Amino acid sequence: MRFKESAARYEDYIIELRRHFHRNPELSFKEVSTSEVVCKQLEKMKIPYVCLEENCVVGLIEGNEAGKSLAIRADMDALPIEEETGLSFASQTKGIMHACGHDGHTAMLLGAAAMINEVKEELEGKVYLCFQSAEEIWGGAKVVIDYLERQGGVDEAISAHLWADIESGNISVVKGARMASADGFEIEVMGRGGHGSRPDQCIDPIRAASNIVLGITSIPTNRYKATEPLVVHVGAINAGSLGNIIPKSAKILGGIRSFSQEGKTAAWSLIHEIAENGAKMYGAEAKVTILGGVPSVVNHSESVERAQRVIDMIDVLKQDDYEPICASENFGMYMEKYKGFMAFIGIRNKNKGLIYPQHHPKFDIDEAVLKEGARFFAEYAYNFLDGNSQL
Structure with missing residues (x-):
């Protein structure tokens, strides 16, 4: 007192x-x-x-x-x-x-x-x-x-x-x-740009990026144990400039939050796996970069x-x-x-x-x-x- x-x-x-x-x-x-x-x-x-x-x-x-x-x-x-x-x-x-x-x-x-x-x-x-x-x-x-x-x-x-x-x-x-700990990530999806009227001549990075976003944000519920808190979130998708132009690349920004090193390691491994395979489904490529974070x-x-x-x-x-x-x-x-x-x-x-x-x-x-x-x-x-x- x-x-x-x-x-x-x-x-x-x-x-x-x-x-x-x-x-x-x-x-x-x-x-x-x-x-x-x-x-x-x-x-x-x-x-x-x-x-x-x-x-x-x-x-x-x-x-x-x-x-x-x-x-x-x-x-x-x-x-x-x-x-x-x-x-x-x-x-x-x-x-x-x-x-x-x-x-x-x-x-x-x-x-x-x-x-x-x-x-x-x-x-x-x-x-x-x-x-x-x-x-x-x-x-x-x-x-x-x-x-x-x-x-x-x-x-x-x-x-x-x-x-x-x-x-x-x-x-x-x-x-x-x-x-929780927090780490940021950036996923760059590389495709091939072109005219919106000829998607067959392009590799659309937006569709690939959309597929990746759905995949990685489902990690906590579908790919990791439900008894431990794990968050994977996406805060930004940047791609394109006009509605009739298919861009050559797309960028995804997000992060993961976990209370354990096990959860963090699992999330990173799965993000790489989903990003690379999700891009391949559309003929694109994906590069994952870890942006650092806090414990x-x-x-x-x-x-x-x-x-x-x-x-x-x-x-x-x-x-x-x-x-x-x-x-x-x-x-x-x-x-x-x-x-x-x-x-x-x-x-x-x-x-x-x-x-x-x-x-x-x-x-x-x-x-x-x-x-x-x-x-x-x-x-x-x-x-x-x-x-x-x-x-």
Whole structure:
């Protein structure tokens, strides 16, 4: 219960920051103004920080004595979506909005930083405040992790994601798989172009591509075991320019999501098989390219147990055993290196009209939870770095 009063004291500050970030969203790798605001706030708190590549910022709060080290991560980037919320602090940048909660993440971490900094003399160890860019396109994480490694690494890394499927007042910290791995792919189908009136003189890549799309998206239901989650999705098919021209090629863009290496390996093998054979059926050829991706977010048991004990201390938060989801997050890269967890903090509130999912033009968050998210970070950091803590 160390930070109950300070969380209430900083609530307006956190909400004001969230609204500023929401009003001024920036896309991945373009978070220049956002990172400048972060730096100015850290300067006001007299917290030292470093500016890294790709607009990432890492602040450092050092305790009175040596001890363990904790990294807390928040992402800062917005999405290329035209906002339709009608909020008084809606995006002032056409075609860009914070539709995933990253504005809240950044504000919560700054609020937590203020709380932790006030009690730093009571801590044994260090807290790294990691403000990361470009999470939406799987960027930024390596820059921050490389910096932490140059400092000798950390004992734990934690983060939280505001989540629209969970009711406000609930927080979910569970052991094991939290979010799926994700890998992108590109399939180029090569045919032979020509006039639409003479398909016999052409090799139609569009029909071959259509066949491939139907085949690969049926992998989870027809070609892989039903007891394990696996997603294969296609988000774009690009081909042709006019209705009477058969193009020479078509391109398919998509991805796979899995919680296991077995699922990922099986999906890749089947995508190659289906693409190559599906193209041959129409006399075409197919080339599959893996575009890279991010690992699963897998929470560490010991860290989760500590987090759940912290939740029990916060009377306004209730543990929600929300299921693992097939959405992905490059916080998984931190979890490959360090112990820790990602928490989901509920922001759904029907009474306030907050019912829209992440990445929706009307997405908004219940701002009442922001101070509790910041407090959760502060309570966890305090107990993790308190030499007398029994948690």
